[in-house]
Amino acid sequence: MNEVKSEILVSERQFVIPGETLAVGLDFLPSSGCFRENNEIKAKLMGLTKIKERFIGVIPLAGVYIPKQGDGVIGFVEDMQTTIWILDINSPYSAILPLGEAVGEYVDLTKTDISVYYDVGDLIYAKVLNVSKSKQVQLTMNDYRSRKLIGGRILKITPSKVPRLIGREGSMIELIKNKTKCQIIVGQNGIVWLKGEKEGLASKAILTIDAESHITGLTDKISQLLDQGE
Amino acid sequence: MSKIGKPEKMVIDGKRLDGRGLEEFRPLTVEVGVLKRAGGSAIFKFGDTYALAGVFGPKTMHPRHLQDPQKAVLRCKYSMAPFSTKERIRPGPSRRAIEISKVLNKALSNVIFFEDYPKTGIDVFVVILQANASTRCAGLNAASLALAEAGVSMRNLISACTVGKLDGEIVLDVGGDEDQFGDVDLAFASIGNEDKIVLLQMDGIVRKEEFLKMINLAKKGCAEIYEKQISALKEKYKTGEEDVGSE
Numbered sequence: 001m002n003e004v005k006s007e008i009l010v011s012e013r014q015f016v017i018p019g020e021t022l023a024v025g026l027d028f029l030p031s032s033g034c035f036r037e038n039n040e041i042k043a044k045l046m047g048l049t050k051i052k053e054r055f056i057g058v059i060p061l062a063g064v065y066i067p068k069q070g071d072g073v074i075g076f077v078e079d080m081q082t083t084i085w086i087l088d089i090n091s092p093y094s095a096i097l098p099l100g101e102a103v104g105e106y107v108d109l110t111k112t113d114i115s116v117y118y119d120v121g122d123l124i125y126a127k128v129l130n131v132s133k134s135k136q137v138q139l140t141m142n143d144y145r146s147r148k149l150i151g152g153r154i155l156k157i158t159p160s161k162v163p164r165l166i167g168r169e170g171s172m173i174e175l176i177k178n179k180t181k182c183q184i185i186v187g188q189n190g191i192v193w194l195k196g197e198k199e200g201l202a203s204k205a206i207l208t209i210d211a212e213s214h215i216t217g218l219t220d221k222i223s224q225l226l227d228q229g230e
Numbered sequence: 231m232s233k234i235g236k237p238e239k240m241v242i243d244g245k246r247l248d249g250r251g252l253e254e255f256r257p258l259t260v261e262v263g264v265l266k267r268a269g270g271s272a273i274f275k276f277g278d279t280y281a282l283a284g285v286f287g288p289k290t291m292h293p294r295h296l297q298d299p300q301k302a303v304l305r306c307k308y309s310m311a312p313f314s315t316k317e318r319i320r321p322g323p324s325r326r327a328i329e330i331s332k333v334l335n336k337a338l339s340n341v342i343f344f345e346d347y348p349k350t351g352i353d354v355f356v357v358i359l360q361a362n363a364s365t366r367c368a369g370l371n372a373a374s375l376a377l378a379e380a381g382v383s384m385r386n387l388i389s390a391c392t393v394g395k396l397d398g399e400i401v402l403d404v405g406g407d408e409d410q411f412g413d414v415d416l417a418f419a420s421i422g423n424e425d426k427i428v429l430l431q432m433d434g435i436v437r438k439e440e441f442l443k444m445i446n447l448a449k450k451g452c453a454e455i456y457e458k459q460i461s462a463l464k465e466k467y468k469t470g471e472e473d474v475g476s477e
Contacts, residue, residue, distance in 0.1 A: 044384060064289070215468075
């Protein structure tokens with residue numbers, strides 16, 4: 001009986017499609033975006049491979065945002081009830097912001113309607129406090145970055161490309177902020193808010209990163225694009 | 231059923247009416263990412279048969295009472311554009327379209343990881359823009375690419391093709407006239423490069439040995455389709471590193 005030798009069949013950041021075998025043997029473990037079938041690890045998403053020691057994962061090049069605890073997200077208030085706001089966070093799942101997580105002081109509900117704090121249509125940057133097993137998402141404003149976002153404009157990018165937009169230690173996003181003199185806030189859910197001098201140029205740079213995140217030499221291209229200016 | 235207009239011979243010297251060999255596809259065209267508004271999309275052509283697929287979701291499932299708390303629900307809609315055939319097709323679902331929608335749904339359900347998206351709905355729309363037989367297979371090829379492009383987690387792509395029997399010969403990829411005047415038309419789909427059948431429908435009568443021959447030919451055909459689907463995806467997402475270094 002032959003013993004199957006464990007072997008990785010792909011390299012780091014290689015483009016793979018669902019069903020592609022990434023590794024054989026039992027020494028490797030499937031991480032997000034992969035699954036094990038018998039003694040093979042296969043991709044379940046179209047994307048780029050990510051290998052870390054014995055874990056093999058796939059970073060998707062497309063897909064919806066699935067909320068995760070600790071993520072900072074930008075959401076629109078779409079509805080309210082007496083003590084909660086319901087937000088659209090660009091995900092198949094809506095999120096809830098309870099009054100207690102948004103306002104520090106005591107609120108007398110007989111005298112105040114909570115719309116004085118956040119009203120329908122307002123844009124908020126909040127943190128995901130908790131995602132229950134049944135995908136009920138709870139947000140909190142109890143974070144130093146959380147606030148209502150006023151003015152500016154919104155862009156939507158693929159959620160899995162947010163790390164590329166931010167760059168290593170924030171290098172990419174800082175580059176864009178400096179060259180366009182804009183405030184930019186990036187939500188893990190793929191929503192980007194920006195406000196400043198050259199909003200159009202910043203938007204162009206961000207949308208280019210979204211379209212070409214899998215192509216090498218992107219940082220230089222974005223640098224050039226920003227230098228050309230508008 | 232009258233066969234008015236049937237050519238005397240469908241196969242002459244190993245060549246079919248359109249000049250193809252017995253085991254030859256019509257020209258295949260595959261393109262991914264053709265609809266900007268859809269989550270994922272693809273167009274697949276078997277010669278003159280054009281199928282366009284668009285995928286929306288996973289998204290909040292409405293109506294609420296059809297939601298599944300533990301997994302996503304797949305909804306497939308197959309339809310033929312009014313201009314897809316010689317005679318205008320009246321808009322609205324026909325019984326045939328409802329059946330094909332159901333059959334596509336069953337096929338695709340074999341490969342999607344529904345548990346990854348509880349409470350959501352995934353909508354797949356297949357529109358036949360031009361019909362010349364093998365529409366459900368073209369639709370399935372396009373739909374499975376669209377799902378991959380949308381970032382829906384799947385175990386593999388699905389590849390589909392038709393096989394038929396003309397003048398006693400087993401042929402691959404049944405074209406329009408061959409569907410109308412041939413003896414047998416069989417639609418077949420399998421999971422990527424795995425030996426698993428997810429769609430099997432047949433019109434006509436065959437002997438067992440002929441049937442097994444047809445299945446084998448269909449498997450070969452699907453393998454070729456699978457390669458085309460993979461290159462279409464890889465073509466769209468070239469990283470720019472392929473030309474660097476040797477291969």
